[in-house]
Amino acid sequence: MTLLLIAIGLAAGVLSGVFGLGGGIIIVPALIYLVKMTPQQAAGTSLAALVIPVGAAVGAVNYYRAGQLHIRDAVLIALGMGVGAFGGSWLATNIDGDILRKAFAVLMVVMAVKLWVG
Template sequence: MPLLLLAIGLGAGILSGVFGIGGGIVIVPALVYLAKMPPQQAAGTSLAALVLPLGAAVGALTYYRAGHLQPRDALLIAVGMAVGAFGGSWIATHMDGDVLRKGFAVLMVLMAAKMWVG
């Protein structure tokens, strides 16, 4: 299991560095389907991993040095994420796991369609 979790983190780190994604789109589904975690545990584990900013900080520094990062924008998003994560985690911990999993799938399909269309 530790090697699987390291592999999930590595994959999420690579995709995060390339696309700016990670937690919800990569880590949560991998934990649910590969590590066999319930959706709530996968979401909590993903959020906890994101609290450790080392990986993201290194990637963000690379973007900053290349002139592709506005720190003020990132800070405002981080504040919004903190408030949203608190509320969202409360909601998720009070939902049925199947409903949460299916809702997540709908969100991913909608986001994929929007990205495809432009």
């Protein structure tokens, strides 16, 4: 189990470094399907892992050095994420896990179509 969790983190780290994603798109589904967590447990575990800023900070250094990081914007997004994560976590822990899983699937499909179509 330890190696599986490290592998999930490694995959999320690589994809986060390349595409700027990881938690919701990689970690949550991996925890649900590979580790057999409920959607709520997966979301909570993913959020807790993202609180530890080491991985993101190390990756962001390369973008900063290349002049591809807007620090002010990142701080403002982080502030919004803090408020949003609090409200979203309250909502997620108060609805049925099956509804949450299906809503997440719909979100991923919508985002995939949007990216594909442009």
